[in-house]
Amino acid sequence: MRNKSVVTEAREIRVASDLIGLDARLQVLESETQLSRERLLRLYKELRGKSPPKGMLPFSTDWFMTWQPNTHASLFMAIYDHIDKACALDEVEVLIKAYRLYLEQIGQLGLQAVLSFTRAWRLVKFFDCGMLTTAPCTHCRAPFVVHTHELVDRFVCGLCHMPSRAGKTKPHPAGALMN
């Protein structure tokens, strides 16, 4: 069904522009707005001056369990939950605001962003469909991303109990985010 309201369309174009500005993939735009693929492609080219990257989206929940991505995903979800609980907004708007705050926080810490916007979006979808959830660490009580049916009675987070090689990976040579 095409939506005919110009106001709704204007709002959706604003959301789509925000998403493109945050490097979201086309599939994210298609899922979060009612705009047609052609319009989204045109918008993308207009804003970025090039065609969007093609190919499949990352789909694994396991990526979020490895040490470094898990810390970043947990930070992002903590921010997301905070905003989500604090006020009533559309999911996509919470996502955009939370992702901006995540980037800001990472920048303040002098770290590289590990979670791309598309990954963050995926993460929220995994939470929505119940594949992932957060569990409080039994030491520090901070919420961390875990698989839904994992046993968490004695869960200790990756930051209270750091693996010996943690955080010692070399930065990616291209410095690019793995979308």
Next chain:
Amino acid sequence: MNTERMLEEIREANLTYLMLAQRLIREDRAQALYRLGLSEEVADVIGALSAGQILKIAASNLLMCAMRFNDDLVWNLLTGHSRQEKGNAGAAGMHAAILMAGRVAQPA
């Protein structure tokens, strides 16, 4: 520090805090709730204050803002007294950030 000077400094801190909070709330309410750690109700009140009201509230002998975290762990991580700090500076900051972000404002 004599009393008059102390009251003056409290007034100034209150004024700065309330004005900043109000600006943040008016600019982007959702982000402000996160940054300030306030509940929606308090944010609405502060967002709606007039300049005169802010001046009046600021002139108090109490600070209007309180410490957000009463947790040893957060403070240890922030001050770098934790075991983690050695060799992995980023991780302590990250840990503190997750702990702080995970703390939702107490309803007023």
